[in-house]
């Protein structure tokens with residue numbers, strides 16, 4: 001099953017993904033996003049968050 005991942009090396013901590021999908025993404029103490037629910041949103045496929053990430057840091061991984 002595919003899981004959502006954030007490349008923390010790329011993340012610049014803009015917070016866009018957290019704003020769009022707060023159930024899935026969260027910023028940690030280092031102001032970098034991490035995935036708290038790898039299965040993604042129940043209500044969307046997080047494509048907006050993936051497309052809106054300025055660092056291109058979010059993707060689905062098989």
Ligand code: SF4
Nearest residue numbers: 011012014015017053
């Ligand atoms: S949208 Fe991208 S750069 Fe911004 S916090 Fe999320 S993962 Fe990081």
